[in-house]
Amino acid sequence: MSQAQAEPEHGVTVVFVELPNTKVELLEPLGEKSPIAAFLEKNPSGGIHHMCFEVEDIMTARDRMIRQGARVLGEGEPKIGAHGKPVLFLHPKDFCGTLVELEQV
Amino acid sequence: MSQAQAEPEHGVTVVFVELPNTKVELLEPLGEKSPIAAFLEKNPSGGIHHMCFEVEDIMTARDRMIRQGARVLGEGEPKIGAHGKPVLFLHPKDFCGTLVELEQV
Numbered sequence: 001m002s003q004a005q006a007e008p009e010h011g012v013t014v015v016f017v018e019l020p021n022t023k024v025e026l027l028e029p030l031g032e033k034s035p036i037a038a039f040l041e042k043n044p045s046g047g048i049h050h051m052c053f054e055v056e057d058i059m060t061a062r063d064r065m066i067r068q069g070a071r072v073l074g075e076g077e078p079k080i081g082a083h084g085k086p087v088l089f090l091h092p093k094d095f096c097g098t099l100v101e102l103e104q105v
Numbered sequence: 106m107s108q109a110q111a112e113p114e115h116g117v118t119v120v121f122v123e124l125p126n127t128k129v130e131l132l133e134p135l136g137e138k139s140p141i142a143a144f145l146e147k148n149p150s151g152g153i154h155h156m157c158f159e160v161e162d163i164m165t166a167r168d169r170m171i172r173q174g175a176r177v178l179g180e181g182e183p184k185i186g187a188h189g190k191p192v193l194f195l196h197p198k199d200f201c202g203t204l205v206e207l208e209q210v
């Protein structure tokens with residue numbers, strides 16, 4: 001388990017729990033405009049916020065998702081995520097209510 | 106991606122999406138008393154229902170969780186899950202709102 005890591009640009013504090021084949025990211029809102037504040041209002045006890053899939057090339061993966069009808073959140077361009085790698089998010093309505101993150105490894 | 110598989114004892118129809126290091130389980134209610142019906146009422150667009158962690162010995166894992174204060178759902182004894190292996194569920198209130206399944210591999 002990692003130390004708590006403040007990510008002011010992302011409005012969260014994170015702790016990573018490393019498992020042999022995956023990683024659990026614990027998230028806590030940071031600051032007044034945290035992007036996870038609305039989630040906690042809707043789910044006061046907490047919950048599973050999103051799933052992240054690692055991809056080799058985020059632009060290829062993004063364009064493939066778009067061709068299949070998925071919407072990219074925000075400007076549609078990758079940002080640098082908590083691991084210092086490019087990430088983007090796909091619209092939950094296009095994935096049966098699941099917020100999906102893609103991260104380039 | 107697997108074929109859809111009816112699991113009448115569990116009240117769900119499942120499809121498994123196999124990834125190199127994990128598996129995504131798509132769930133649909135089956136029958137009138139499906140245990141996931143309430144989840145869909147609360148989340149009409151769908152959502153992430155639970156996370157499953159594989160363990161080597163489910164009784165050891167269960168007792169360790171209990172010692173740490175987690176509650177086991179139901180009778181507290183493992184049942185046979187969709188993969189034909191022993192599973193049990195832990196109370197979401199003890200995991201920040203996340204329903205946790207343990208599966209013996």
